[in-house]
Amino acid sequence: MGKKTEKLLSILQLQPVVPVLVVDNAATVVPLARALVEGGLKAIEITLRTEAALDAIKAVADEVEGAEVGAGTILNARQYEAAVKAGSQFIVSPGTTQELLDAAARSDVPMLPGAATPSEIMALREEGYAVMKFFPAEQAGGAAYLKSLASPFGGISFCPTGGITAASAGTYLALPNVVCVGGSWVAPKNLVEAGDWAAITALAADASKLAG
Template sequence: MATKTDKLLAVLKLQPVVPVLIIDDVVHAVPLAKALVAGGLKAIEITMRTSAALEAVKRVAGEVEGAVVGAGTILNAAHYEAAVAAGSQFIVSPGTTAEVLAAAAASDIPLLPGAATASEVMNLREKGYEVLKFFPAEQAGGAAYLKSLSSPLAGTLFCPTGGISLKNAMDYLSLPNVVCVGGSWVAPKDLVAAGDWAGITKLASEACALKG
C-alpha cells in the first residue's frame, strides 16, 4: 500500500489543480489534453460518465506526451479494470465500496477513494489509505469543514473536488491537509466545443500558478 500511496502522491503533486473532464466527443480528447499539458497541467482525470470516456483515456495515454491520465467516476470493479486496461495511471472514485476497494487491492494502479465524512475517512485509514478525494467538496462543508478534520485526522491528505473554481481554490490549497484540488473550470464546455485550445491552455496556466 505504501508504494501505491507514493505513486498516487507523485501524480497529485505534479500541479495544484487536477482537471476533471467530461468528454462527450472522443475527437476532443487529444487536443484538449495537449492544451492542458501545455498550460502545465499534466495529471488529467477523465470521468467515466460518457460513452467516449474509455476511448478518450486510451488516446490520451497513447498520444499525448507528458500527460498522466487517470479515470474518474469509477463505481465498480468492471469500471476499474476497463479503465486500467485503457491506460489509466490512477483511478478516482466519488465514494467507496467494498467492491471498488477489492479491485484496487488487486491492481497495481493506485486508487484515490472518495470520502465526505469523518467516519468514511476513518474506515479508509483502517484499510491503509492516507490520500483521499473529498467529494462533493463545497456541498459537503467546504474548506472550513476540511480544515476541521486536519487536527483529529492528522496525517490524511485530501484532493477536494466538487464546486471548486479559480475563485475558491486557494481556500482549499492553503489548508495543511490538501495536496491539490480537482476542478472542471479549466476546460469549460463552450471552449471545448469551439476548439479554443489556446483559451484552455491559458486557463490551465492560471490554475498551475496557484500555490498552497
Template sequence: MGAKTEKLLAVLKLQPVVPVLIVEDVASAVPLARALVKGGLKAIEITMRTEAALEAVSRVAQEVEGAVAGAGTILNPAHFAAAVEAGAQFIVSPGTTQELLDTARKSDIPLLPGAATASEVMALRQEGYQVLKFFPAEQAGGAAYLKSLSSPLAGTMFCPTGGISLKNAKDYLSLPNVICVGGSWVAPKDLVARGDWDGITRLAEEAFALTA
C-alpha cells in the same frame, strides 16, 4: 507509506489543480489534453460519464506526451478493470464500496477513493489509504469542514473536488491537509466545443500558478 500511495502522491504533486473532464466527443480528447499539459496540468482525470470516456483515456494515454491519464467516476470493479485496460494511470472514485477496495488492492494502479465524512475517512484509513478525494467538497462543508478534520485525522491528505473554481481554490490549497484540488473550470464546455485550445492553455497556466 506504501508504494501505491507514493505513486499516487507523485501524480497529485505534479500540479495544484487536476482537471476533471467530461469528454463528450472523443475527437476532442487529445487536443484538449495537449492544451492542458502545455499549460502545466499533466495529471488529467477523465470521468466515466460518457460513452467516449474509455476511448478518451486510451488516446490521451497513448498520444499525449507528458500527460498522466486518469479515470474518474469509477463506481464498481468492472469500471476499474475497464479503465486500467484503457491505460489509466490512476483511478478516482466519488465514494467507496468494499468490492471496489478489494479490486484496488489487487491492482498496481493507485486508487484515490472519495470520502465526505469523518467516519468514511476513518474506514479508509483502516484500509491503508492516506490520500483521499474529498467529494463533493463545497456541498459537504467546504474548506472550513476540511480544515476541521486536519487535527483529529492528522496524516490524511485530500484532493477536494466538487464546486471548486478559481475563486475558492486557494481556500482549499492553503489548508495543511490538502495536496491539490480537482476542477472542471479549466476546460469549459464552450471552449472545448469551439476548439479554443489556446484559451484552455491559458486557463491551465492560471490554475498551475495557484499556490496557497
C-alpha cells in the same frame, strides 16, 4: 507509506489543480489534453460519465506526451478494470465500497477513494489509505469543514473536488491537509466545443500557478 500511495502522490503533486473532464467526443480529447499539459496541468482525470470516456482515456494515454491520465467516477470493479485496460494511471472514485477496495488491492494502479465523513475517513485509514478525495467538496461543507478534519486526522491528505472554482481554489490549497484540488473550470464546455485550445492553455497556466 506504501508504494501505491507514493505513486498516487507523485501524480497528484505534479500540480495544484487536476482537471476533471467530461468528454462527450473522444476526437476532441487529444488536443484538449495537449493544451492542458502545455499549460502545466499534466495529471488529467477523465470521468466515466459518457460513452466516449474509455476511448478518450486510451487516446490520451497513447497520444499525449507528458500526460498522466486517470479515470474518475469509478463505481465498481468492472469499471476499474476497464479503465486500467484503457491506460489509466490512477483511479478516482466519488465514494468507497468493499468491491472497489478489493479491485484496488488486485491492481498496481492506485486509487484515490472518496470520503466525506469522519467515519468514512476512519474506515479508509484502516484499509491503509492516506490520500482521499473529498467529494462533493463545496456541498459537503467546503474548506471550513475540511480544515476541521486536519487535527483529528493528521497524516491524511485530500484532493477536494466538486463545485470548486478558480476563485475558491486558493482557500482549499492553503489548508495543510490538501494536496491538490479537482476542477472543471480549466476546460469549459464552450471553449472545448469551439476548439479554442490556446484559451484552455491560458486557463491551465493560471491554474498551475495557484497556491494557498
